[in-house]
Amino acid sequence: MNNFLKKNLSIIVYIFIPIIFLWHPNWLGFLGVQPYWPLFWLLPWSMIHGSINGIIFGLFLGLILDSLTVDNSFTQIPGLILCGFLFGRIKFHSDILVGHFRYGLICSFGSFICGTLYFLQILFKNFSDSNFLLFIPTFKNILAEVFLTGFFSPFFCSQFSRMFKFSRRKL
Amino acid sequence: MLEIPRISTSRWWHKKKIWVLFGIFLFLIFARISKGSIYKDFYYFISKPFWPGQFQKDVILKSIDQESFIKLNLLEKDNIRLRKILSLQESSNNDNISAAVISRKTGSWWRQIILNKGSRDGVEIGSIVKGPGGLLGRVNNTSLFTSSVTLITSPESKLGVWVDRIQINGLLVGLGDDSPSLILFSKDADIKVGDFISSSPASTLLTPNIPIGIVQSIDEPHKAKKIAKISLLAKPHVIDWVQILKVKI
Secondary structure: OHHHHHHOHHHHHHHHHHHHHHHOOHHHOEOOEOOOHHHHHHHHHHHHHOHHHHHHHHHHHHHHHHHHOOOOOOOOHHHHHHHHHHHHOOOOOOOHHHHHHHHHHHHHHHHHHHHHHHHHHHHHHOOOOOOHHHHHHHHHHHHHHHHHHHHHHHHHHHHHHHHHHHHHHHO | OOOOOOOOOOOHHHOHHHHHHHHHHHHHHHHHHOOOHHHHHHHHHHHHHHOHHHHHHHHHHHHHHHHHHHHHHHHHHHHHHHHHHOOOOOOOHHHOEEEEEEEEEOOOOOOEEEEOOOHHHOOOOOOEEEEOOEEEEEEEEEOOOOEEEEEOOOOOOEEEEEEOOOOEEEEEEOOOOOOOEEEEOOOOOOOOOOOEEEEOOOOOOOOOOOEEEEEEEEOOOEOOEEEEEEEEOOOOOOOOEEEEEOOOO
């Protein structure tokens, strides 16, 4: 049982992403916005397993998260696939402290990409309507999400990368 | 060494009665020092039902409540009857389903709540979800045990609404923040801050006269449109229980 847990730690954590996405703990939020949870898992996974795995699991994450949201017209898949690919190209840094800050910056950038791609879909769909109305809440949402994701990622990503490396070594 | 046997083991502090008396004494000392506050507070509670003003106020308030309730019922019946005559869309209280909010996403892009009642309980896609205050959104999809609701603040939400004071229809568009926008397709519409917004009688998605919100601010007219920010009456980020209403179209 213990061995099974160790071997499949990354998958077990993966299962928890939709749960925390649904749970939406308000006390962790800022301006009502949450950090973009899937990136905390996707970054260490892609860094360890490479771009192809990053793309595949980015797609899987996008599919799961899209099934949980009621917005049928918009999807999170493009952002997560792009992030999975980009994160796969990044290598671990030898300095632990610098590595921590790198996680923050990379996740902030990933969150910005995902937020922007999502917003572009909304903008494209509402092209005929008054678009300018969307801009102010959009900036607020994207900036709050980028800030929170960057703020929490050093903690989550370093823990996850350690756990995933450990479970991989056991395999 | 010579031991002297004890004649009796009884001492004054072994008597329970003395301790009881000592307790009463202490209580009385406390009552004295506190100027009888315990008695007064006790009296406050036992005399409360007999206070003339309070009692009278309660009776009057209860009567007013009853009167309002009866009036409301009569008006609802009247409304249903008239709607039937005019062949308009109607809703009845018998179709209400109470549900608890089990997941809430009220920030960022995704503005939705998940309820603990699903298709098994008779929830249908398109049903209206109301909370304390008024309209929250519409059921977007259902599973066996749960139903997902798109809130009216979601960028996907577009609803026909009615501005009662100036008797005009408008479009309520969610923008992904807490205050949706009301678009009036008339540059000269005399909308003012504080105007009340309800669901439109002309809407095919909603039953009429569901309270939605109040005009919070009005933007400058833009291309023959007037746009206003709406403050919602029902607050989705704090509501735990909602009512699901079936729509008869």
